[in-house]
Amino acid sequence: MSELTRRTFLRGAAGATLGLPLLESLLPAARASERPPLRLLFVFLPNGVHMPAWTPERVGGDFALPPTLEPLAPYRRQLTVLSGLTLDGARDHGDGPGDHARAGGAFLTGAHPRKTDGADIHNGVSVDQVLAQAIGPATPLPSLELGCDPSAQGGNCDSGYSCAYSSNIAWSSPTTPVAKEIDPRAVFERLFLDGEGLTPDQRARRDRQRASVLDVVLEDAKRVRGRLGQGDRRKLEEYMDAVRALEKRLGKPQRRRSEGPPVAPPTGAAGDYGEHIRRMYDIVRLAFQTDTTRVATFMTANAGSNRSYRFLGVPEGHHDLSHHGRDPERQAKLQRINRFQVEQLAYLLGQLAAVEEGRGTLLDHTLVVFGSAIRDGDAHDHHDLPVLLCGRGGGSVQGGRHLRFAQETPLCNLYLALLQRAGVRATSFGDSRGALEGL
């Protein structure tokens, strides 16, 4: 295989890129002969959705795309609209308000998060992290967590629920949220420009050095741990887990990052929200394409986001608007926000569809779950959630249909079905009652 480096592509003015067709010779040797692996992305929308413009009237293959879903028309055959799925963990079950944080926490875990704004947060393991533990070892990065809003991991964000619940959808253990990256430029550099310009020898030495650094701090942590009280000890153990995970990653065979058509390094989207989202989607596409990871999550905004969408003619805060009180004007504005997010999704699907891979495209080998943990932001209900499944998952999903499931069918049934398609030997996930059928 030729020694093309990123520098070859990016020669010229800073940020200038050359569009080069994807050459078969650049693909990792494995991929040229095997079937491309399955990739999964989970996208979170806050505050629910205006359902009348989202849910198609007819069920089956012959349904019209409602106004909010119209931008997905070119990808209709890769789209499955799912109706009737329920997230029971997000319901209050006597815990009172704080629905946004609670729903955010439950979205990918199916658990009922413990209501606390203190240190004793307790959720479940999220489906993406189960996937990361199963198929993550095959890639340099077990999973990728992205978002647009800063995270807070402590403090009260929603009526007594910790900010950890509203800032994170990925949970690697019931007490460990996986923090997300929100700066496209920083992620890009970390993932794709790391080790830039180093020879393999140099890179190997650098990795040895990093391993030594991690050894030293791990030993130090072990020494300290014995002298700490129990509560502090747990905190230190989280630290030690993070160090060990880093060590494992160092041990992996070095993956060449120069593969694939280059993408303009993101310019650090200040102020243009659409641009910010699209740059994050670019990174997902690039990460999948280069097999840097096969599992990703993306929070378009934090749970309960009160973002203003002025550029859409919707200056009010999103959360405030979502309490629409059945005012048609407010609902129309909400629908505009929903449609905007779907337009960005269409952009992502276009990106994935443009990458040829094996006997199809990257989109053919990917599954994207796109939805919200709240159905209607005013009613704060959690049944019949707005959920889309995009992509065909390597032929494991038929696509091009609107499926309606029986009332109270757990959303986790979908997640279980996805786990099984990824080769995970699981018989349940969250509050699932069996793998979703008919996909």
Add this chain to the structure above:
Amino acid sequence: EVEAYALLARDVAADGTFEQGLRAGLQAALVSPHFLYKVEVDPDPASPSPHPVTEHELAVRLAYYLWSGPPDERLRALADAGRLRAGLAGEVDRLLDDPRAARFVEQFVGQWLQLRRLADASPDPDRFPWDEGLREAMRLESELLFEAVLREGRGALDLLDAPFTFVDERLARHYGLDGVAGPRLRRVAAPPGRGGLLGHAGVLTVTSNPTRTSPVKRGKWVLEVLLDDPPPPPLPGMDSLDEAHDAARPLTLRERLERHRQDPACARCHLRMDPLGFGLERFDAVGAWREQDEGLPIDDTGALPGGLTFEGVDGLRGYLRGRSRDLARALAKKLMVYGLGRGPVAADEGALDALLDALGPDPGLADLVVGVTRLDAFQKRRAAKGGR
């Protein structure tokens, strides 16, 4: 402690270059648990009894409280010699006088007054003048007031009632003040209604929505931030504020909120919150003074449960002045939470009361700040129990 890191640097240098060895040592130090965490040991981790923190641990607590950074040479030397506790009062004064205490002002004010949310504020530019210069000036105004009250030995209540404030040209224009030119904030006599935090545009903006004021948010802010008496969360099903307009006659915001408060389940909390916010209704969603709300007259009277009424921001201020002990105590608690980096626990209440009693009816802001360092909670610790 240091040896392992030095050995690392040496080993890496042997495998590579001297610089790489140095880098590795530095990298290790920067990701070491001792750098990322404030490590405090419990000699007997199984025992729940409180014990004094070590001299070095005390130095770290002090430095992070007042400087948001690690101890300096002098603090460390005192701790090395075991003389920090004995000389604590002097050291606290020294730290407060040091320019690094500006970080304390910035961090504490941003967190206490919730002004950090200014960074995310997005008032509708079609309705309100809004730009980055204004956002920045708003934040600085409150920080400068706090700093002035702190450094000039003023009473903590001056935060509520100061006869002065700080503006630059942009903020002055926002307040309708003439004669201020340039981007530097400088002290001016407070315009009518503006003396003290309740008149600060930053506070008034973070307690508003993008397109309108929110008396509910403002009332909640006064209760939470100033009085440490937060309203309980809304009951299940109580999330929405029905904003239906009566098409025949447009309702003022106040009238719309009145309707809602007629529901006894909501009224329980709203009768405590809303009147406080109504008192500030003459400040719009970016804290500018207004005589009308979208063409409708403004009614900024507030009536509290128990019969007390007041009018406007001056009236609200007067009411709060009558609760000076609650204000001082709330501020002391917030300072304690900030200084300790943990939430309050039941045992703190008695200690705070004792502190307030000792300081008398009109404590200086500096006295409160210093008082936190004398609390047992600041000088001692105990092993936390394992979690569920």
